[in-house]
Amino acid sequence: MKLEDYQLLVHLHHYKTIRATARNVLISQPAVTQRLKYIEEYLGAEVFIRTSKGLVLTPEGEVVLEHACALLASETQLYNQLLRKKETVSGTLSLGVSSLVSQHYLPHILQRYTTTYPDVKIDLVTGASAEIKYTARDYHVTIVRGEPLKGYKCHGLFDDPLYLFDTVKLDGRSERPFIEFKTDADYQKLVEEWMLQQNKIKYRRTMKVDQFETAKQLMVTGLGMTVLPKSIVADELWDLPHLPLYINGQPMNRKTWVCFYEETSDLPQVKAFIHLLTSDSWRGGNDA
Structure with missing residues (x-):
């Protein structure tokens, strides 16, 4: 066999x-x-x-x-x-990365990494954070959102403030459709807590879509309001009515983590990738 x-x-x-x-x-x-x-x-x-x-x-x-x-x-x-015995950084780097990070940050990160270490082969899987967390043992490094992985060494990469967006004024005078999207339990819990505590915005839950980007596009066409993390909000969207989400007087944030096993973090290709992420040099022009 x-x-x-x-x-x-x-x-x-x-x-x-x-x-x-x-x-x-x-x-x-x-x-x-x-x-x-x-x-x-x-x-x-x-x-x-x-x-x-x-x-x-x-x-x-x-x-x-x-x-x-x-x-x-x-x-x-x-x-x-x-x-470990090789002097050059080579081999395979296996990554499990949340869909949002893979769409908005990973191309820039990997471009910098592969330019510096061209001998490394990238083995990449992307998906919802809950899916990546479930299969985390299959990867050298995972980048997930929400809660860090238990049993792993984790570093916070950035906090992502949450905003409510709509195409009409958010004054609470009229009830608006609320566009939800399939996500992991941690994110759903944050939004649910805000819904329960706030009493200004009137909404009705009418649509549930597959991901952030779909909800964003439906919102832009005027079909309702939705909650978006700052990291996926393009410059032109800031001209639309929006407000930051608060709970118990504190701004609501979604944290992004890089997690890995301690025993594999000294592999040259893994060590180099973790150093790139934790040094913040990967950000370039991106504003998290």
């Missing part, structure tokens, strides 16, 4: 279904099914059984998965040890 086969077993156990595994590792469902069939035939044992709740390890599968995890960990340890 190849290392990729052991990694596939770990992914199947993590994502619980063949469909979810195929979607997240970018392999077709038939290919995943065929590979799992080959693995089980090779081992002469059934690794998973299919249930209404997804894939469940058999007793034999538990032994196989434990071996797979140990083998992959040993391989990673060997690879990291070899990298």
Whole structure:
């Protein structure tokens, strides 16, 4: 069996279904099914059984998965040890980055990093912060919003004030549609707390969209109000009616963190990337 086969077993156990595994590792469902069939035939044992709740390890599968995890960990340890002995910064840098950061900051960050360290290969996954946090163990470095990751070393990158935007005056005289977007629980909790405490703005919850950018575009066309973090507000939007969100007299902020394991932070490519982020030199013309 190849290392990729052991990694596939770990992914199947993590994502619980063949469909979810195929979607997240970018392999077709038939290919995943065929590979799992080959693995089980090779081992002469059934690794998973299919249930209404997804894939469940058999007793034999538990032994196989434990071996797979140990083998992959040993391989990673060997690879990291070899990298530490190299004088040049090279190897692979695996990143899990929140969608907002990846859209508005990451291109500039990676441009600076890859220009300085052209021998490093970037392995990048982007998504909602909740998704990145859930799979954080798969990356050298994660950049997430909201709460920092427990068990990781985390540095705050910037605070992102929240604002309510609309195309009409925010005077509370008329009820306005409120445009929500799918987000993680931390952000949803912030907005919900503000809604419960404020009594000036009248709203009705009529729309829920997939992400910040969609909510912003709907707001700009006059379809309702929405809450946006400062980092995604273009200069022209500041001409629209807006107000900062406060709770208990304090401005509401969403914090962005860079998190990593202590034991892998001394890898040359990881150390260089963390230094770039924590030195603030990546900001350039960006105003967080």
